Amino acid sequence: MSEMIRIRKVFFVWQEHLEEKWLTEMAAQGLHLQRVGFCVYDFKKGEPRDITYRLYSHVGFGRDVKACNRLFEDLGWEWLGSILSWQYFRKPHEEGKNDEILSDNQSKWEALKYWRNFTLAIGSLNLFNFLNISVFSSGLASWRSWGMDLFRLLILGLVGLLIYGAVKIQMRMNELKDSIL
Structure with a gap:
């Protein structure tokens, strides 16, 4: 069984791009996000990989969020969890392809x-x-x-x-x- 590592780190709403960058850097070190909580990140230790992480804040409720998550999953993004309205996604980086969950x-x-x-x-x-x-x-x-x-x-x-x-x-x-x- 792979080793699990818990890291506590604080990011604020205006730092979503820094949180995405940090999660991507952790994947490059072989720590892959499994669960996310309030200021708590659970990683599974594995091989270093080039993975892109993205956060998306969906202000809708219930079915809207689920439909939005399904849309992103259909586009190749893996949903990892959520905190409040922030949804966490990841997918392997593909050279020459857009790594943004939203193009705008x-x-x-x-x-x-x-x-x-x-x-x-x-x-x-x-x-x-x-x-x-x-x-x-x-x-x-x-x-x-x-x-x-x-x-x-x-x-x-x-x-x-x-x-x-x-x-x-x-x-x-x-x-x-x-x-x-």
């Missing part, structure tokens, strides 16, 4: 737009919560304790991280848009 960057741009809007919505809700417990709510705003101050600080930190994420996603969208035009 417009689809990638649309997926990133969805994640940017989702991030901004969650950030806005948390900003509202912060303002509510710090300014608007007379009972909570006047309540001073280290626990409440820590809670306010955590919410504000989360808002900052979400804004940072939205900006990074927008920067990646701008890169893709430049290649679309």
Whole structure:
């Protein structure tokens, strides 16, 4: 039986191209992705191979995702798993053939737009919560304790991280848009 190796690594939404590159490099070292989880990658040790990995974010639900996955499988891509809306595919690299799961960057741009809007919505809700417990709510705003101050600080930190994420996603969208035009 082949040896299984688990690697924990963090990639963010705007780093999908870096994650694809890393998975391809791992295959070149003989580590082939078997399962993917949240920040967890299970690899099977084998012979080094030239394999292309691609991620696709499908914003649909249920049958739409299954139909989309079947379409990609009909085009020669092997479906490996998913995290949230991100679908993981691979296929052996063929010299002179297109290694993109989608030939246009417009689809990638649309997926990133969805994640940017989702991030901004969650950030806005948390900003509202912060303002509510710090300014608007007379009972909570006047309540001073280290626990409440820590809670306010955590919410504000989360808002900052979400804004940072939205900006990074927008920067990646701008890169893709430049290649679309």
